[in-house]
Amino acid sequence: MTNVAENERVKSKRPKNTESQLIFGGTFDPFHLGHLNLCKHIAGDLNVNKITLLPANIPPHKAAAKVCSQHRLAMLQALAQQVPLFRVDGRELNRDKPSYTVDTLEEIKLEKPSLSLSLLIGMDSLLSFTQWHQWQEILARVNLIVCTRPNYTLNIKQLHAELQQRLTDKASLNLADVGQIYLAPSANVDLSSTDIRYQLSQVNTYDSSSVTTSSQVPSQAFNQLPKVIAEYIKQHQLYC
Numbered sequence: 001m002t003n004v005a006e007n008e009r010v011k012s013k014r015p016k017n018t019e020s021q022l023i024f025g026g027t028f029d030p031f032h033l034g035h036l037n038l039c040k041h042i043a044g045d046l047n048v049n050k051i052t053l054l055p056a057n058i059p060p061h062k063a064a065a066k067v068c069s070q071h072r073l074a075m076l077q078a079l080a081q082q083v084p085l086f087r088v089d090g091r092e093l094n095r096d097k098p099s100y101t102v103d104t105l106e107e108i109k110l111e112k113p114s115l116s117l118s119l120l121i122g123m124d125s126l127l128s129f130t131q132w133h134q135w136q137e138i139l140a141r142v143n144l145i146v147c148t149r150p151n152y153t154l155n156i157k158q159l160h161a162e163l164q165q166r167l168t169d170k171a172s173l174n175l176a177d178v179g180q181i182y183l184a185p186s187a188n189v190d191l192s193s194t195d196i197r198y199q200l201s202q203v204n205t206y207d208s209s210s211v212t213t214s215s216q217v218p219s220q221a222f223n224q225l226p227k228v229i230a231e232y233i234k235q236h237q238l239y240c
Contacts, residue, residue: 018177020116021108022046022145023089025054025101027193029066030075030233032224034191036083038147041187042120043085046145046170051120053079053086054104057093066197067238069093078228102134105141116177117142123149126181130160139166143173144181150188196221200239 024039031053039051053076057069073090080086091107092099105117119142121129126146129135144166148154156164168180199221222230233239 018116021052022048022118022120023052023054024120025056027056028072028076029193030229032191032193032196034189036226038187038189042184045184050087051085053088055093057095057099071238075229075232078232079226082228100133102137109141118145120145122147127158139179142178146183148183148186150186191224196224197239203240205240206234206237
């Protein structure tokens with residue numbers, strides 16, 4: 001009997017000249033150089049020139065963000081003005097309830113049915129993907145691009161059987177509209193928003209003269225952020 005993944009593979013062949021969109025969602029609290037380097041790495045690997053940053057409001061599986069949604073959105077918008085790779089979609093921040101990925105993807109597809117969507121996630125998210133709300137419906141709407149960990153080899157047997165069936169290579173990914181899972185080469189990213197927030201919380205205020213050299217400022221944390229975001233955090237005294 002033909003399996004679910006194979007059925008979708010047959011039905012979802014990508015029409016020629018289809019417009020595609022790569023979405024990277026997260027709380028981005030804050031967005032750091034690890035995120036930036038990862039996106040540039042994936043963009044180069046897949047030959048894409050735009051990545052949509054999708055800041056989450058109240059992720060069902062996480063605690064509330066430390067900084068309000070308006071500041072997190074403003075930081076990403078400031079970044080997108082300087083880095084042409086990015087566009088920002090703030091729709092999830094307008095919701096007053098927990099935000100599910102499947103709902104957002106459905107909205108985007110309804111707005112532009114011909115759009116081919118891919119969702120950028122980490123290896124930890126792939127390993128727990130079957131715990132996501134309506135995970136099979138997500139795969140019916142997108143391809144998954146998975147950022148693999150440095151020096152980590154995935155044991156395929158760790159994955160749900162259906163996810164195993166959906167694994168594909170880059171050439172096949174380019175032919176499929178939905179339902180495929182591509183394990184992208186590692187980007188050697190090893191930064192943590194949690195660690196950065198902790199470092200920034202160790203002071204009561206940031207020095208007004210510099211975000212990188214003042215002895216009052218946890219310069220190591222600021223050096224892990226895009227400059228425009230470091231400047232925004234300093235200006236608005238966030239996380240301290």
